[in-house]
Amino acid sequence: MTLENNETVRILLVEDDEDDYVIFRDTLLQITGSRILLEWVSGYGQALEKMTQNQYDIYFVDYRLGDHSGLDLLRAFQGQGFDMPVIILTGHGDYEIDIQAMKVGASDYLEKEFLNPSLLDRSIRYSLERSKTIKELSASREELRFLSRRLLEVQENERKLVAQELHDSIGSSLSAIKFTLEQKAIEMDNKALDDGGLLLDRAISMVRSTMEEVRRISTNLRPPLLDNLGILTTIRSHCREFQEVYSDTKINSQLDIKEEDVPDGLKIVIFRILQEALNNAAKYSKAKHVRVSLKKTGVGLEFSLEDDGKGFDLKDLSRRSIERQGMGISGMRERVELSDGFFKIISEKGRGTLIRAFWPTRSKAYITDDSL
Ligand SMILES: Nc1ncnc2c1ncn2[C@@H]1O[C@H](COP(=O)(O)OP(=O)(O)O)[C@@H](O)[C@H]1O
Ligand SMILES: [Mg+2]
Known part of the structure; x- marks a missing residue:
């Protein structure tokens, strides 16, 4: 069996049984076409240390590792921000472990008793290729x-x-x-x-x-107010203007936060959400009440806007053709997510609509100048 193009593949095997190591090594030796560098460690702690030195292309990890399982090791490895391919090895087939391994993010799951050069070669090739694709995908997503x-x-x-x-x-x-x-x-x-x-x-x-x-x-x-007097005054003023135009809807705003607790970068985001959500409430909801809230909680900053109007079915919206879906809700979501926040909309026919945006304290947008 052959790996492509004479590339060097650096492999770390985590295996607590020396005999199994020898079998693995001999199987690996039968793969031609690539230079394979194999290193072997037997314990969990030693393995994690080696793995996080980031010197290997692929890891083979035995499911049984004394007090720990191979999946514990995989979780700890990923927990430190690594995403190299990890293939789980097990002594005997267990469908449950296979499923768990897949869920935790293992690249593959191989039973040692069926290990042969062609299976190993294929598993390595596929895992490396997939890992490369995932890396490219995440780089282009970041871009x-x-x-x-x-x-x-x-x-x-x-x-x-x-x-x-x-x-x-x-x-x-x-x-x-x-x-x-x-x-x-x-x-x-x-x-x-x-x-x-x-x-x-x-x-x-x-x-x-x-x-x-x-x-x-x-x-x-x-709004010039936003740059001159800040987000709290802007929200109050925008709500007041809304009230003057739409006198049938009672609008209430509750702002439990100090101006300096809202990071500058978030102010325009909050204003745009307020603007769009209020527009929607005015256009579609026929609500009697609209409640706007901005508050600081123990875990972050939360903006919400709730109306008690007609509501709508989110599933109906996703069934509309892209052109008819509107840009409002997706625009709000995009702004919130790009500022490292979480966006949620809850709506049901006859039960009003709730728009909620949340920025956890640790998010980058939340970091104010003095906390840097
Ligand atoms: N507060 C609301 N009350 C009732 N329906 C709403 C509300 N907000 C949005 N909708 C429904 O969701 C759809 C999509 O809204 P949006 O994304 O803002 O796009 P647009 O306003 O351009 O239609 C609207 O067409 C409307 O049917
Ligand atoms: Mg809209």
């Missing part, structure tokens, strides 16, 4: 995460710029137009009001509502 994070950052910066431009350029031009029109109106007031005066009044009122619209768009793009 995707990095890019998505960057994309959100760029998007937020763009929004900030557009909001600023709207405010500084169009906003101040509109103010100037309004001022000029008002001056003219004052002048004309002294004369008899004619059609021109009425038109002027109408124009002033149109400019006023356009200014209000520009302010609303600019605030939604990036």
Whole structure:
């Protein structure tokens, strides 16, 4: 039997029975095509020490290791952050151990009595190949995460710029137009009001509502309060505005946290979730009450938004075609997960909707400057 391309494969065997070691070594010797370097250790402690030195490509671990099992060793190995392939060996077949080994993350499970060069060669090749694929997959997932994070950052910066431009350029031009029109109106007031005066009044009122619209768009793009006064004031203000527009829904906010306990990087994330979840509650829920909460708990930081409206079936949502699924919920989830948090949505027809985002204390986003 052959392993590919004359590559060197470094193997560590963890086996407490010397005879079994000898059989394993002799079987391995019959595999050609690769340089195989085999080392052997017999005890659990010694094995873990060797394994975590990270000098091998693949590990064969006997299921029985004195007081420990091979699976204990595998768990301890993975617990220290290693992901090299581990193949479990056992004296006699046991389907239960096979299943357990698979669940714990063993690459393969081989019965010693059936060990032969071709089986061993195949198991090594497949395990190495799979481990390589898993590594590539996790690297590309990490890259995707990095890019998505960057994309959100760029998007937020763009929004900030557009909001600023709207405010500084169009906003101040509109103010100037309004001022000029008002001056003219004052002048004309002294004369008899004619059609021109009425038109002027109408124009002033149109400019006023356009200014209000520009302010609303600019605030939604990036609330200036967030950068000036912080997330708590922003949440209160956003809820107040919501209340003014949707007077049939009573909104309550409970903020049991100090501004300095919310890491800067999370503030915009929390605001975007509030924005989207409130939008959804307004558009779909017909709720009587909406409760917004942000709090610090012993284990992290939690934001939630709950409505007592119509609710919906999450399964129905996943059955919709991708284009009809909407970007709101998936966008909220993405923002939370990219900031190392956990996102959950619970909804049931007739029972309202709960959106919950949680960032554990240990998460990177949670680390504030002074705790670094
Ligand atoms: N608070 C809510 N109450 C009732 N239905 C909701 C609520 N939030 C979301 N939904 C349902 O979930 C769907 C997906 O929401 P979302 O992802 O925000 O996308 P979109 O708002 O663009 O449709 C909505 O179309 C709606 O049917
Ligand atoms: Mg939506």
